[in-house]
Amino acid sequence: MAQTQVPVAPHGGSPAPHPPQAWKWYDYFTFNIDHKVIGIQYLVFSFFAYLVGGLMAVALRTELLTPDPDFIDPTLYNAFLTNHGTIMIFFWVVPAAIGGFGNYLVPLMIGARDMAFPRLNALAFWLNPPAAALLVASFFYGGAQSGWTAYPPLSLITAKTAQSMWVLAIVLVGTSSILGALNFIVTLLKMRVPSQRWDQLPLFCWAMFATSALALVSTPVLAVGLGLLLFDLNFGTSFFKPDAGGNVIIYQHLFWFYSHPAVYLMILPIFGIMSEVIPVHARKPIFGYKAIAYSSLAICLVGLFVWVHHMFTSGTPPWMRMFFTVSTLIVAVPTGVKIFGWVATLWGGKIRYTSAMLFAVGLLAMFVLGGISGVTLGTAPVDIHVHDTYYVVAHFHYVLFGGSVFGLFAGIYHWFPKITGRMVNEPLGKLHFVMTFIGANLTFLPMHELGLQGMPRRVALYDPQFVDLNRLCTYGAYLLALSTVPFMINMVWSWIAGPKASGNPWNALTLEWTTASPPLIENWEVLPVVTHGPYDYGMLDYTNGRPYTEPAEQEA
Numbered sequence: 001m002a003q004t005q006v007p008v009a010p011h012g013g014s015p016a017p018h019p020p021q022a023w024k025w026y027d028y029f030t031f032n033i034d035h036k037v038i039g040i041q042y043l044v045f046s047f048f049a050y051l052v053g054g055l056m057a058v059a060l061r062t063e064l065l066t067p068d069p070d071f072i073d074p075t076l077y078n079a080f081l082t083n084h085g086t087i088m089i090f091f092w093v094v095p096a097a098i099g100g101f102g103n104y105l106v107p108l109m110i111g112a113r114d115m116a117f118p119r120l121n122a123l124a125f126w127l128n129p130p131a132a133a134l135l136v137a138s139f140f141y142g143g144a145q146s147g148w149t150a151y152p153p154l155s156l157i158t159a160k161t162a163q164s165m166w167v168l169a170i171v172l173v174g175t176s177s178i179l180g181a182l183n184f185i186v187t188l189l190k191m192r193v194p195s196q197r198w199d200q201l202p203l204f205c206w207a208m209f210a211t212s213a214l215a216l217v218s219t220p221v222l223a224v225g226l227g228l229l230l231f232d233l234n235f236g237t238s239f240f241k242p243d244a245g246g247n248v249i250i251y252q253h254l255f256w257f258y259s260h261p262a263v264y265l266m267i268l269p270i271f272g273i274m275s276e277v278i279p280v281h282a283r284k285p286i287f288g289y290k291a292i293a294y295s296s297l298a299i300c301l302v303g304l305f306v307w308v309h310h311m312f313t314s315g316t317p318p319w320m321r322m323f324f325t326v327s328t329l330i331v332a333v334p335t336g337v338k339i340f341g342w343v344a345t346l347w348g349g350k351i352r353y354t355s356a357m358l359f360a361v362g363l364l365a366m367f368v369l370g371g372i373s374g375v376t377l378g379t380a381p382v383d384i385h386v387h388d389t390y391y392v393v394a395h396f397h398y399v400l401f402g403g404s405v406f407g408l409f410a411g412i413y414h415w416f417p418k419i420t421g422r423m424v425n426e427p428l429g430k431l432h433f434v435m436t437f438i439g440a441n442l443t444f445l446p447m448h449e450l451g452l453q454g455m456p457r458r459v460a461l462y463d464p465q466f467v468d469l470n471r472l473c474t475y476g477a478y479l480l481a482l483s484t485v486p487f488m489i490n491m492v493w494s495w496i497a498g499p500k501a502s503g504n505p506w507n508a509l510t511l512e513w514t515t516a517s518p519p520l521i522e523n524w525e526v527l528p529v530v531t532h533g534p535y536d537y538g539m540l541d542y543t544n545g546r547p548y549t550e551p552a553e554q555e556a
């Protein structure tokens with residue numbers, strides 16, 4: 001790639017004293033403003049949250065091995081259920097996908113030395129540990145017990161102190177998310193190297209732009225809903241107290257106006273990761289670059305007008321059910337555009353089945369299954385019958401675990417060499433994938449049938465007719481728990497002693513691969529110049545008539 005000497009002052013402002021070439025381990029525990037450090041802080045912090053949320057899931061599944069509440073009592077079951085959902089969404093997937101990968105990759109992919117507001121960026125991260133501490137401390141008061149949706153009046157009458165601490169924790173992470181979204185939007189609009197046009201922007205950046213716009217519009221609405229709930233809990237107001245003229249349905253609208261877009265906050269960055277991993281490991285240009293880029297914006301827009309599909313059984317009038325059924329089906333179209341684009345990119349590719357690619361292909365299968373049950377749930381006539389059953393639990397685990405978590409692993413395996421300067425152990429990665437793929441399907445597939453047979457969600461005690469399928473789900477959950485062992489061994493061992501990685505081990509074309517592995521603190525000695533598209537694999541370089549990249553004979 002041609003490079004022109006463009007001397008630039010570090011961090012875009014006045015020349016600062018030149019920092020050391022690499023951060024020390026203890027720098028990762030400080031208020032550090034380097035986007036790469038902040039990205040890694042988010043990834044490591046959220047992975048620990050995943051382990052805590054996962055342990056709670058194992059406790060839930062162990063309780064569900066038998067129809068009677070004989071492992072944990074129902075109150076503790078409700079607290080684990082509530083916080084499992086809360087942690088997995090607000091402390092694992094959202095911070096890992098947006099805060100982790102977003103912060104680490106966006107400046108590198110646009111040729112910038114950092115985010116637009118580095119100090120604000122560090123502040124946004126450091127709002128998360130106190131929020132987590134609040135959630136842990138709430139268990140000294142029994143833990144919030146009203147589900148991750150915290151619907152009043154239940155959330156107003158159970159474990160009120162713990163519920164208030166839960167609300168404050170969510171408001172803190174919501175604030176972090178809003179500050180982050182602001183930073184991404186300004187960075188993507190203002191910090192791209194002059195030579196990079198929008199149609200040369202990696203698709204991960206398009207996805208991050210759409211995600212940030214969605215977070216900016218929807219998160220404040222959740223803050224309002226939870227703020228009013230906090231007032232009802234502590235200051236004698238009655239916004240949501242039916243016996244005092246309050247209206248619980250308004251809470252549901254405020255909650256879901258954010259929480260449905262929240263599922264796109266958890267999947268859009270992942271879609272971005274897919275669009276980076278698949279062309280690199282299939283050695284083919286992405287199919288439908290513009291369509292995929294614009295489909296992220298379409299999901300952002302339409303995704304704001306579907307939230308009532310969570311309220312089809314809340315006395316919603318028929319015209320509203322119809323409107324939101326149609327809008328929900330429409331949002332499946334831009335999602336489908338991405339799926340077809342990735343499948344067409346794989347078609348005829350020279351595919352390297354690295355661990356990153358296996359998780360990407362696994363995601364395709366799992367997410368399509370989750371998408372299909374999503375379409376059925378989006379249609380009011382079906383939803384009315386399966387609402388609040390295990391069919392719903394099956395659906396969102398296919399899209400959130402099969403989608404988001406698979407995507408996070410694909411991203412971790414793909415960019416591990418860039419972040420650490422080491423290659424991962426591929427056999428361990430493949431073992432992790434096989435255990436995760438089998439474990440996830442064994443855990444969540446039978447849940448569809450449980451729901452269709454009428455098993456309600458959020459119960460520790462259930463009818464004995466459901467015991468066989470529940471046992472299968474629980475054994476699957478145990479396999480999922482075990483699958484994290486080869487992953488953690490791989491991450492620690494490879495980071496310490498894995499084979500050294502070059503700056504571009506996958507022979508990829510996006511700008512982050514033009515830096516060293518790990519990158520210098522300032523990212524580049526000299527800023528890069530963009531001369532071609534981000535996925536021009538196999539296409540000729542006009543300056544010398546040779547293909548841009550020779551397919552690298554990497555160990556598959």
Ligand code: HEM
Binds near residue numbers: 057443460480
């Ligand atoms: C690691 C494997 C996981 C297992 C075994 C698991 C298991 C479960 C089970 C059994 C329930 C339902 C309990 C009930 O309704 O009584 C549940 C609920 C839930 N899970 Fe998971 N889950 C896992 C991962 C995830 C992930 C990755 C996410 C999101 C990113 C997630 C989000 C949720 C949510 C939001 C709920 C609903 C909580 C509520 O009803 O308030 N789970 N999970």
Ligand SMILES: [Cu+2]
Binds near residue numbers: 260306307309310
């Ligand atoms: Cu929804």
